[in-house]
Amino acid sequence: MKAWLSLLGLILLSSTSLALNKQEQKWVEAVRTTYGERAAKRVIAWRGVLDQYRGMSEKEQLDAVNQFFNQLYFTNDIDLWGKKDYWATPLEFLGAAGGDCEDFTIAKYFSLLELGVSDKKLRLIYVKAIELNQFHMVLAYYAKPSAQPLILDNLIYDIKPASRRQDLLPIYSFNGKNLWLMKEKGSGKLAGKSSRLSLWNDLRSREQTLKLNKPIINYDE
Secondary structure, eight states, rough: SSSSOOHHHHHHHHHHHHOOHHHHHHHHHHHHHOOHHHHHHHHHHHHHHHHTTTTHHHHHHHHHHHHHHHHHHEHHHHHSSSSSOOOEEEEHHHTTTTTTTTHHHHHHHHHHHHOOOGGEEEEEEEETTTTTTTEEEEEEOOSSSSSEEEEESSSSSSEEEEETTTTTTEEEESSSSSEEEEEHHHHEEEEEEEEHHHHHHHHHHHHHTTTTOSSSSOTTO
């Protein structure tokens, strides 16, 4: 039996099997108002994934969250939001039913934090995808500070150690607190606070105020 349920399966189960708390109900209603009923069901499905995997091992949580979000569509910011670069909140990502690599990574990051994974173990890493010859973002998980990180990526479904991702060249990384300049697969050199990143600050502001923007493309229409 697989350790995760498909997005479709969770949507079918969500309407009858999951009791949402007041905050979750607020999120669902906000997404329903902005994006529609199918989008609201995706949020309920997301809450179901997190509810199912609370208390499980971190490895199981990594797998479940990675597989869940990798079922959504990939599209460019300019096509979806009408902006060259836009970092969507998890609710915006689920509402639109898709996004680019930053949106996949951010949604996984916040989901794992909510499941209890320490922010110290997680890094959002900006890389160059060598084979694609383009910039890209992935999520890294460090079981210990000195451990080789595991890479969660929307380009592939399998979570692999960094040493097996020779196709990625790290540039910089950050988490909720700090920013690092990266060299190859090492932990990097501390370069200050993650608040130096304007797109990150804008994302956190929208995430905290529940401001939901409407995309140009709606995959439910």
